[in-house]
Every structure is written in structure tokens, then in C-alpha cells.
Amino acid sequence: MASSWEHFGEIANVAQLTGLDAVKLIGMIVKAA
Structure with missing residues (x-):
């Protein structure tokens, strides 16, 4: 989960x-x- 949140931050x-x-x-x- 933590790694995907890091990726989400990069996407943001x-x-x-x-x-x-x-x-x-994102979709x-x-x-x-």
C-alpha cells in the first residue's frame, strides 16, 4: 500500500x-x- 501511495503522489x-x-x-x- 505504501508504495502505491508514493506512486499516487507522483501521479498527483x-x-x-x-x-x-x-x-x-488516473482513471x-x-x-x-
């Missing part, structure tokens, strides 16, 4: 940079998980 940083693309990326990750 990317989200701030990429915007909507990151939202789509894909949620479906994969």
Missing part, C-alpha cells in the same frame, strides 16, 4: 503539470487496480 504531481491528461491517466490506473 504529474496531474498539476498535465491537467486533464492526468485525470484520464486508467484505477481501472487497472
Whole structure:
């Protein structure tokens, strides 16, 4: 769990940079998980 939270933090940083693309990326990750 801890490692996935670290990845989530990295994704959150990317989200701030990429915007909507990151939202789509997170959605894909949620479906994969």
C-alpha cells in the first residue's frame, strides 16, 4: 500500500503539470487496480 501511495503522489504531481491528461491517466490506473 505504501508504495502505491508514493506512486499516487507522483501521479498527483504529474496531474498539476498535465491537467486533464492526468485525470484520464488516473482513471486508467484505477481501472487497472
